[in-house]
Structures are given as structure tokens and as C-alpha cells.
Amino acid sequence: MPDLAKKLKVELSIEERSGLEALCRQTSVAAAKLRRARVLLMSDEANPEGRRRDWEIAEAVGLSERQVVRIRQQFVREGESVLDFNVRPPVAGKLDGKAEAHLITLCCSDAPDGRDRWTLQLLCDGLARLKVVESVCRETVRKCLKKMNSSRGGQSVSVSRKRIEPGLSPGWKKSSTSTRKRSTRGTR
Numbered sequence: 001m002p003d004l005a006k007k008l009k010v011e012l013s014i015e016e017r018s019g020l021e022a023l024c025r026q027t028s029v030a031a032a033k034l035r036r037a038r039v040l041l042m043s044d045e046a047n048p049e050g051r052r053r054d055w056e057i058a059e060a061v062g063l064s065e066r067q068v069v070r071i072r073q074q075f076v077r078e079g080e081s082v083l084d085f086n087v088r089p090p091v092a093g094k095l096d097g098k099a100e101a102h103l104i105t106l107c108c109s110d111a112p113d114g115r116d117r118w119t120l121q122l123l124c125d126g127l128a129r130l131k132v133v134e135s136v137c138r139e140t141v142r143k144c145l146k147k148m149n150s151s152r153g154g155q156s157v158s159v160s161r162k163r164i165e166p167g168l169s170p171g172w173k174k175s176s177t178s179t180r181k182r183s184t185r186g187t188r
Contacts, residue, residue: 008076012044016080023083033083035061039071040082094136095144102132103144 012020020037023029041047042057054072058065074082095103106126111117118126120138127133127141 008073009045010040010043010072010075011046012040017041017044017046019080035063036071036083039063039068040075043068043072094133094140099127099132100144100148102130103127103141104148106130107145 020041023037024034024041038061039057042052042060043054045051052060054065054068057063057068061068063071071082103123106123107118112122115122120141123141124136124138127136
């Protein structure tokens with residue numbers, strides 16, 4: 001592995017170093033944040049004990065050598081934001097309300113010729129053919145149908161919940177084991 005330490009040197013200011021050391025002394029810190037702080041402290045050029053090599057840092061902290069390099073690179077490029085977790089922004093789903101309605105309509109219609117029922121792939125292809133969406137994966141269609149509590153063309157081709165009719169509810173089941181009879185002692 002090329003030594004990227006020469007290209008991207010971690011040089012902490014006195015305030016940054018004292019802040020990271022204080023963070024390492026705290027008791028209620030996320031483990032990943034603590035590991036990243038320790039990586040930065042050990043890879044600092046102005047470390048009183050001297051800068052450690054990446055493999056030494058990786059052994060001490062419990063990460064791979066590549067993760068240590070990435071943390072160092074991210075610190076040099078972005079600063080102390082390396083300590084915070086990267087939260088991905090939410091992504092809007094491909095199937096909005098209108099597309100879901102088209103999917104349900106398609107699902108409730110008759111299956112294509114030569115098929116007994118709709119498959120997830122057939123539903124994906126049908127949505128693309130109707131130009132509801134450009135493309136959609138089977139998992140998205142599956143999740144949408146599961147959310148709607150729908151089957152893909154079984155006995156009941158409805159989207160609503162199944163109702164239990166009064167006569168079909170499971171009653172009490174009798175046990176096949178008997179209980180012991182209490183023995184009564186006669187009084188003399």
C-alpha cells in the first residue's frame with residue numbers, strides 16, 4: 001500500500017488536540033467517534049510520543065489500516081466533521097401515490113395471457129410499459145404491495161384487509177390431555 005502519510009499530514013492545533021483529548025476522556029461517547037478521535041491523536045505530526053505508523057494505529061484502535069488512512073484523509077480535507085457520522089439524505093421513492101394507484105389497478109386486473117397470476121417482474125414491466133415510471137425494481141413493487149397488504153392475484157384479488165367472518169372465527173380448542181383428579185381423603 002502506498003504511504004499516503006507523506007501527502008496528507010494531520011497537523012492538529014493546540015485547541016483541536018485538547019478538544020480531542022477531552023473527548024477521549026468522556027465516558028458517554030459513541031465508540032466510532034472515540035476511535036476516530038484516537039486515530040487523529042495518534043496520527044498527529046506534533047504528537048509528543050511521535051507520529052505512529054498506520055498499521056500501529058490500526059492495531060491500537062481496532063480498525064483496518066485502510067480505515068485509518070480514510071479517516072486521516074477525510075480530516076485533512078474536511079476538518080473535524082470527520083468525527084460526526086455521515087447521515088445520508090432521504091431519497092424520495094419511485095412510486096408516489098399516483099404510481100401506487102396504477103400498480104394496484106394493474107395488480108387487480110386479469111393476469112397476462114398464459115399466466116395464472118401476476119409476478120413482481122411482470123408488474124415492473126407493466127408499469128414501465130404504461131409509462132407510469134421509467135423503471136422500477138421488484139423490491140420496490142414488493143414493498144408497495146406489502147404495505148397495501150395485497151396479494152399478486154391469489155383467491156381474493158383485493159387490496160383491503162381480509163375480514164374474519166363471524167362463523168369462521170377459531171373457537172376454543174379442547175385439550176387432548178386431561179387434568180388429574182383430586183384425590184379426596186375420607187375422614188374417619
